[in-house]
Amino acid sequence: MNSIIGLTGGIASGKSTASAYIEDRGYPVLDADKFSRKATAKGGPSYPGIIEAFGEDILAPDGEIDRQKLGSIIFSDPRRRKVLNGLVHPEIRRMMNEERDRLLKENHVFLDIPLLFENGLDDQCDITLTVYVDESTQKSRLMERNGLSGAEAESRIGSQMPLSEKRDRSDHVLDNSGSRENLYEQIEQFLAKIEK
Numbered sequence: 001m002n003s004i005i006g007l008t009g010g011i012a013s014g015k016s017t018a019s020a021y022i023e024d025r026g027y028p029v030l031d032a033d034k035f036s037r038k039a040t041a042k043g044g045p046s047y048p049g050i051i052e053a054f055g056e057d058i059l060a061p062d063g064e065i066d067r068q069k070l071g072s073i074i075f076s077d078p079r080r081r082k083v084l085n086g087l088v089h090p091e092i093r094r095m096m097n098e099e100r101d102r103l104l105k106e107n108h109v110f111l112d113i114p115l116l117f118e119n120g121l122d123d124q125c126d127i128t129l130t131v132y133v134d135e136s137t138q139k140s141r142l143m144e145r146n147g148l149s150g151a152e153a154e155s156r157i158g159s160q161m162p163l164s165e166k167r168d169r170s171d172h173v174l175d176n177s178g179s180r181e182n183l184y185e186q187i188e189q190f191l192a193k194i195e196k
Ligand SMILES: CC(C)(COP(=O)(O)OP(=O)(O)OC[C@H]1O[C@@H](n2cnc3c(N)ncnc32)[C@H](O)[C@@H]1O)[C@@H](O)C(=O)NCCC(=O)NCCS
Pocket: 010, 011, 012, 032, 033, 036, 040, 066, 067, 068, 070, 071, 074, 081, 084, 085, 088, 089, 092, 113, 114, 115, 159, 160
C-alpha cells in the first residue's frame, strides 16, 4: 500500500531542500507553495478575489500580484492573513488532492505543506514528517535567503505554529540544523523505513 507523507516544517527550515532530494530519489512531491503560486497568478482562480479584498495597490506593473507587497501586509496582520488564506487555501487543496490521487496509484506521495498542522491537514496523511531547525539558524537562513531584517524574519516565523510544536506532533523528524549532507542521510534512513 502506498502512503501519503505530509512533509512540513517552518518557514526556511529546509522543506524545499528536503523535497528536491526526495524527488531526485524518484518520489513525487507536491509542493503547496507551487500550487499557491498557480492559484494567485493572473488568470488563476484566487486572483480576482484577492484584488477585490486587497485592492489594486498590490499589483505589479505587469498585472501580477506583487508577492513581496502582499507578504508585507499579511505577515504583519493576522486578520488580513486569514482573509487571504480563505481565498487561496481551498483552491490549493482542490488542485493538490487531484494530483495526489492520480500519483498515489503508482508510488508513495509526499505533500510539502508548510501549514499542514495549522490547517489540520495532518489527519489526511498516513505519516507526518517535519523538517526541524533550531530557531536562531532558521532566522539567519530566512534573513539571508529573503534579504529580511531580524524583525521581519521574526514576524514571519511568528505567523506560524512554533516549529518545536510541529516537531513534537510529527511521526518523524528531520533535523536540518546541521549540514545538507547530514539532512540527506536522515532522509535516506526515513526512505529505508517506508520501503520496509
Ligand atoms: C503571501 C504571499 C503572497 C508571499 O509570497 P512569497 O513568494 O514571498 O512566499 P511563498 O509563497 O514562496 O511562501 C514562502 C513561505 O511563507 C510561508 N507562508 C506563506 N503564506 C503563509 C500564510 N498565509 N501563513 C503562514 N505562513 C505562510 C510558508 O512557510 C511558505 O513556505 C504568498 O505566500 C501567499 O499567497 N500566501 C497565501 C497562501 C499560503 O498560505 N501559502 C503557504 C501555504 S500553502
